[in-house]
Amino acid sequence: MASRKDSITKWTGSEDGSGAQASFTSGVVAEAKPATPVEQKKEEVKVAAPVKKAAPTQRAPVRNFKNKQWTIENYVNENIKFSGEEEVNKSFVMSFFACRDAEITVEGKVKSILLEGCKKVTLYVDSVVSEINVMNCSAIKIYAKNALRMVTVESTNELQVNLNHATKNCTVTTTCTRSVWVRYPKIGADDTDNDNVNWIRMPVAETFESKINASDVLETLAVEAIE
Numbered sequence: 001m002a003s004r005k006d007s008i009t010k011w012t013g014s015e016d017g018s019g020a021q022a023s024f025t026s027g028v029v030a031e032a033k034p035a036t037p038v039e040q041k042k043e044e045v046k047v048a049a050p051v052k053k054a055a056p057t058q059r060a061p062v063r064n065f066k067n068k069q070w071t072i073e074n075y076v077n078e079n080i081k082f083s084g085e086e087e088v089n090k091s092f093v094m095s096f097f098a099c100r101d102a103e104i105t106v107e108g109k110v111k112s113i114l115l116e117g118c119k120k121v122t123l124y125v126d127s128v129v130s131e132i133n134v135m136n137c138s139a140i141k142i143y144a145k146n147a148l149r150m151v152t153v154e155s156t157n158e159l160q161v162n163l164n165h166a167t168k169n170c171t172v173t174t175t176c177t178r179s180v181w182v183r184y185p186k187i188g189a190d191d192t193d194n195d196n197v198n199w200i201r202m203p204v205a206e207t208f209e210s211k212i213n214a215s216d217v218l219e220t221l222a223v224e225a226i227e
Contacts, residue, residue: 164191
């Protein structure tokens with residue numbers, strides 16, 4: 001065994017006992033077997049499923065009258081009509097919130113009307129003592145028949161105010177608005193005839209220029225209107 005110590009100490013065979021014993025008794029050093037490569041498992045990349053957005057919940061319509069004020073909310077694809085002394089009075093205030101694709105008709109005289117958060121709404125009104133206020137709306141049309149002193153528009157896109165000879169002196173005040181138009185009949189034209197030849201349609205200015213004049217006063221003038 002002393003004469004074979006070099007071959008024994010250089011044994012590189014398999015690590016099991018039978019291989020070592022065979023090599024020791026035979027005096028032949030077993031050749032090393034190449035190690036079997038270990039296959040590494042690839043990690044599966046899990047792709048998250050797209051999250052579907054829930055459809056917006058349509059709130060229930062509200063029609064409430066309290067303390068001489070009408071509150072109308074969440075009407076969609078509806079024709080809303082007010083008429084008669086119980087529903088229309090010159091001391092009544094009407095407020096419409098979040099109405100869409102609706103037509104509103106007010107027969108008679110009311111104190112004021114508010115439209116807020118409405119879209120694609122057409123308003124027909126006989127007479128308004130104070131004003132019509134339009135806030136945060138889009139695609140609104142207003143038709144005033146007998147009396148309308150003022151229309152106040154704030155943060156609204158696409159509004160058309162339709163006037164006749166009786167309401168032609170209406171004042172339109174705008175703040176942070178876009179695409180506001182006023183349609184009114186020509187002098188001497190028949191305002192019951194909707195032929196465009198009888199009407200003028202003008203945009204409200206959206207661009208302004210301010211300058212200090214010779215009297216040391218800041219003057220602001222409308223430059224242009226953008227459709």
